[in-house]
Amino acid sequence: MPVQFNVQIGSFRKINKIPNAWSNNDYLQLMAIMGLNDGLEDMEATELREMCMMSLNDLEANEAAKIVLTHLFSELAEGKIDQLSNDMIGDRMWEEYSDCLLHEGFFSAYALLREAFNGVFAEPTGVEFMVDVTATDANDLTIFDESLHASMVRLLASGLSPDALLHRLFEDQITGTQFPEAAGILWKLEAVSSEGLSRQFKVVSSDFWFGKLANTEQFEASSHADESDEEE
Structure with a gap:
């Protein structure tokens, strides 16, 4: 009633970002997906984050998006991740994706990728x-x-x-x-x-x-x- x-x-x-949305462990996992995880465990937090951002920036924008989405959404099929990583550059998935339970993850993905690429991706709101x-x-x-x-x-x-x-x-x-x-x-x-x-x-x-x-x-x-x- x-x-x-x-x-x-x-x-x-x-x-345009959620404080502490990304942890050292997140950065380590992103680096591992990129095959760059050797000798990072003892790295200072700031240095680890900077290395992760530079490593993402070394990729094409859609490939970097695929790395981030693979880390965030293990429940999505690889084909779906491929599609979304291409769609992200022009879309606003934190608003548009059909399953709103994934919106927060998309919001944080856009915040990270936008910083890594100095733009390119839409600014999350x-x-x-x-x-x-x-x-x-x-x-x-x-x-x-x-x-x-x-x-x-x-x-x-x-x-x-x-x-x-x-x-x-x-x-x-x-x-x-x-x-x-x-x-x-x-x-x-x-x-x-x-x-x-x-x-x-x-x-x-x-x-x-x-x-x-x-x-x-x-x-x-x-x-x-x-x-x-x-x-x-």
Whole structure:
């Protein structure tokens, strides 16, 4: 059953990369795929990253994209990786790819490849913002314990116009009882604080979904948890 909240949006900003999206281990694995992994384990982090970026830049752009996608998406077939690595140069896969659960990976792939090639690839567009949620009954806040991502996407959807892309593509999930795609819409979702009837969350997502909230300060919203407890 939907419950009502007051929602305040704060410290909204645009981002083109997610901090710490790439680790030393990621760079080592990328180098291994390129066959350049000998003697790198003891290398300083900054030097390892620079070597990885230069090694990617030594390749053709689509070949570098193939290396990055192979590392990120082991579940995709080699033929699909080949196709996507060619399509990436002209497309915006962090928005356009059919499976939104892969959007965050594409976003970080574009950020890395764009830096390695000083352009060529489109600049990824994301958003980071704070969400303060206030309930009239403390029990209503438990929906965020039951299915955090689904409940938050439904909540934020209330702040968008009815013709927003999120509504057009996922209205059945927003109004329904299952929203498995929610984790692909909210890339990072962190509970920052909880006090009385209020909770604060930090959100990282795509400008594609929530860019329109940039000029929104507050709104009344309804939300509900998934019926399944297996989402999170």
